[in-house]
Amino acid sequence: MKLSFHGAARQVTGSCHLVSVAGKRILIDCGMFQGAHELHDENAADFGFDPAKIDMLLLTHAHLDHCGRIPLLVKRGFSGPIIATGATRDLARLVMMDSAHLHEEEARRYRRHGQRIDALYDRLDALDAVALFGRAAQYGKPLDLFPGITVTFLEAGHILGSASILLELSEGERHRRLLFSGDIGPGGRPLLNDPAPPTGVDAVVMETTYGDRDHRSLDESIDEFYEAIRDARTRGGNVVIPTFALERAQELLWYLRAGFEEGRIEPGLSLYLDSPMAISATRIFGRHPEAMGPAPARMVHSGRDPFWLPGLEFTQEARDSMALNTVRSGALIMAGSGMCTGGRVRHHLRHNLGNAGASIIFVGFAAEGTLARIIIDGAKAVKLFGDEVPVRARIHTINGFSAHAGRAQLKAWHAKLGSPHQTFLVHGEAKTMESLAGDLQGLVHRPRMASEYEI
Known part of the structure; x- marks a missing residue:
């Protein structure tokens, strides 16, 4: 029995792990490498194995850094079945098709500038990948x-x-229980059920994204979120929230609904979800109450929409998004992308950053070098679409909405496994893994790319 690592090894993204056992080769995840800059060469490189010889792929979830290279895997010869939960299957289809579109757009942009760079994969490759999803x-x-x-x-x-x-x-004569954590949630979130790790695990491949720190409490973060919105109403400007399409957008809609119902946000705001992917993902939520927490699942079963808000508009079309640029006050606009690396939010920042009455609320991780991080770090002006835009809006950073477990939660999750003999730490920076490794029992590995272990 062998386990090898082909992504997320001493780095945060690109999840891809290979198990070789009983004459079969099973891949767990096949994700995109992501960062502040494009990583075309790293994503286009060989996988470190022959895709045609992989018998099956198991997918933990639909984030791009876990599913984003599946179309490339298929393009290069993989033809086996893909198994995931029903909700992951639907979200992964959305994510892979959007990613393929972006790769096609990037290739066209390079060609317009006289450079020949082929798309990493296209929408036909993504459709071929979708066709391989089998049992849910x-x-x-x-x-x-x-x-x-x-x-x-x-x-x-x-x-x-x-x-x-x-x-x-x-x-x-060998028998092993091998666990892949995927990304571990913090628990205590209304939209989802808490993590449910098994016991009696022999070896575990474990994410460590926030292995060196804990998050601010959720209740404090919700309070701060409401206060930031109230503050913007007082000053008269718009609220712009750079929003990740999967989970964060839906979570914010849930808390906005609660805020209005509880009287913690005054009525009268014009609300917009300006992200085609977030709109589609929100609709997918409604199809999968089996994957939701008890409260939203009950609402779906009773025919209620957990994400409905009075006055909420879904701006699917580009022309509707552009129309929001003329709105100078009284609007709350949630738009992608969360790190402001692309998408419609950059247009909204262009039209609101210079307004002292406006508020920009960041509610997610911002990687080094991204526009979101530059603004959070206190830039006085930023360049958007060739223009120098002053930063006069009030900037809020709320860190407690993370979908990842913090240090204490990761340790508690690991403790429930029953003292695994081997723990392989992935999805984290070197200092983060080192910090967490000292608190875990058993033999702890920090594998490198293409490294292989007996289990």
Whole structure:
């Protein structure tokens, strides 16, 4: 039994792990490498294995850094089945098609400037990948994959449909329970169920994104969110919220609805969700109450929409988004992308950053070098579409909405596994892994790219 690492090894993104057992090769995740700058060469590089020889792919969840290279895997020869939860299947289709469109656009942009760079993959490749999704996994129900290989998908509490993946492996006289954490949620969130790790695990591949720090409490973050909105209303400008399309947008809609119902936000705001992907993802939520927490699931089953708000408009079309640029006050606009690296939010920043009455509310992680990080770090002006735009708006940074477990939650999650003999730390910076490793029992590895281990 062998385990090798082909992404997220001593880095945060690009999840891709390979299990070789009983003559079968099973891939867990195949994600995009992401960062402040384009990583075309790294994403276009060889996988470190032959895609045509992979028998099956298991997908933990639909974030781009976990599913974003699946179309490339298919383009290069993978033709086996893909197994994920039903919600992950639907969200991954959305994410992969959007990614393919962006790669096509990037290739066209280079060609316009006289450079020949082919798209990493196109929408036909993404459709080919979608066609390979087979059985939909249900939480807690084992699936027999091959003789001696069984998989169980377990709640991870990170985004809709996210899972930790438990493989029960037999090869000759050897038997192992190998767990892939996927991304672990913090728990205590109304939209999702809490993570549900198994016990009796022999080895675990574990994410460490926030392994060196804890998040601010959720209640404090919600209070700060409402206060930032009230403050903007007092000063008369718009509120712009750079928003991640999967989970964060839906979470904010949930808390906005609660804020209005509880009287913590005054009525009268014009509300806009200005992100085609977030709009589609919100609709997908409504199809999967089985993957939601009890409160929103009850609402869906009773025919209510957990994300409905009086006056909320979904601005699907570009012309409707452009029309918002003429609105100078009284609007709350949620738009992608969360790090302001692209998307419609850059247009809204262009028209609101220079307004002293406006507020920009950041509610997610901003990587070094991104426009979001530059603004958060106190820039006096930023360049947008060739123009120098002064930063006069009030900037709020609210850090407690993270969909990742913090240090204490990661330690508690690991403690429930039953003292695994081997722990492989992935999805984290070197200092983060080092900080967490000292607090975990058993043999702890920090694998490098293409490294291989006996399990």
